[in-house]
Amino acid sequence: MKERPSFPARLDTTLAKNRPHPSGTVMPLAPRGQAGPLTGAAKTVAPKSGVSSVPVPQGLGMDSLAVRQRMVQKLAGQGVTDPLVLSAMGSIERHRFVDSGLVNQAYEDTSLPIGLGQTISKPGVVSRMIELLRNGATGPMGRVLEIGTGCGYQAAVLSRVATEVYSIERLKGLHDKARDNLRPLRLPNVHLLFGDGMAGYPKGGPYAGIISAAGGDALPQAWIDQLAVGGRLVAPVVHAGGQALLVVDKTAQGLRQSILEAVHFVPLKSGVA
Numbered sequence: 712m713k714e715r716p717s718f719p720a721r722l723d724t725t726l727a728k729n730r731p732h733p734s735g736t737v738m739p740l741a742p743r744g745q746a747g748p749l750t751g752a753a754k755t756v757a758p759k760s761g762v763s764s765v766p767v768p769q770g771l772g773m774d775s776l777a778v779r780q781r782m783v784q785k786l787a788g789q790g791v792t793d794p795l796v797l798s799a800m801g802s803i804e805r806h807r808f809v810d811s812g813l814v815n816q817a818y819e820d821t822s823l824p825i826g827l828g829q830t831i832s833k834p835g836v837v838s839r840m841i842e843l844l845r846n847g848a849t850g851p852m853g854r855v856l857e858i859g860t861g862c863g864y865q866a867a868v869l870s871r872v873a874t875e876v877y878s879i880e881r882l883k884g885l886h887d888k889a890r891d892n893l894r895p896l897r898l899p900n901v902h903l904l905f906g907d908g909m910a911g912y913p914k915g916g917p918y919a920g921i922i923s924a925a926g927g928d929a930l931p932q933a934w935i936d937q938l939a940v941g942g943r944l945v946a947p948v949v950h951a952g953g954q955a956l957l958v959v960d961k962t963a964q965g966l967r968q969s970i971l972e973a974v975h976f977v978p979l980k981s982g983v984a
């Protein structure tokens with residue numbers, strides 16, 4: 712396995728150039744009980760035996776659009792303004808990506824377990840990071856590399872805001888789960904890859920955007936190399952005893968980086984399992 716390359720620039724000196732997140736430095740969990748009509752309301756139907764697929768939640772079928780629209784209103788209230796991001800968050804059914812026992816929490820602003828010790832990120836963090844990644848693009852942005860497919864939710868959201876999405880996962884069990892979750896959505900621009908995302912995926916690059924759902928001590932050099940000039944990388948990194956969002960812009964003059972708010976992501980690990 713390759714050694715983890717170190718990031719060429721220091722992380723501790725740069726002040727945020729992007730607007731601060733309106734929730735301050737730490738993004739709080741939504742208080743329990745603010746889930747709206749979903750709490751306790753949604754029932755699930757057990758999947759037919761032999762069918763590994765997505766549970767069909769009753770009460771989240773026809774009216775899940777309304778529930779998502781309420782979620783989108785909250786995201787807008789938290790400061791997300793990119794119309795393409797908001798409409799993507801409104802169209803992708805997050806409840807299809809979580810286990811049947813968790814569907815009634817699917818539209819709360821909370822991370823949820825997806826198996827193998829990993830989590831699906833909070834909608835607030837997904838939308839915030841994708842908005843940063845798009846950097847004000849008006850239409851769909853170009854090719855995007857996602858590190859950490861997990862259950863595939865963020866890849867599905869990305870498919871609505873970018874021309875092509877390459878998403879890598881190092882855990883076979885989750886790579887397979889994402890494939891199962893995404894199959895019914897038929898998203899021809901999403902390419903799922905099984906492997907160590909620390910090496911990136913040079914064949915799909917150069918990328919207009921690289922987004923990581925796992926945080927390491929340093930950014931792999933491969934990510935910087937595979938970023939297009941004019942492209943942007945958004946990733947959690949270890950910073951000041953915790954984790955913070957790092958934004959790196961690759962310009963013709965070199966790299967420009969900003970450290971933004973504190974976040975809490977699963978660790979970036981090397982190798983596959």
Ligand code: SAH
Pocket residue numbers: 825829830831832858859860861862863864865866879880881882885906907908909924925977978979980981982
């Ligand atoms: N975007 C995902 C979030 C999954 S959590 C979703 O929407 O569900 C982050 C994921 O990153 C985990 O599944 C973890 O296994 C994966 N991960 C960690 N290090 C990785 C690496 N080096 N390469 C690829 N995936 C990695």
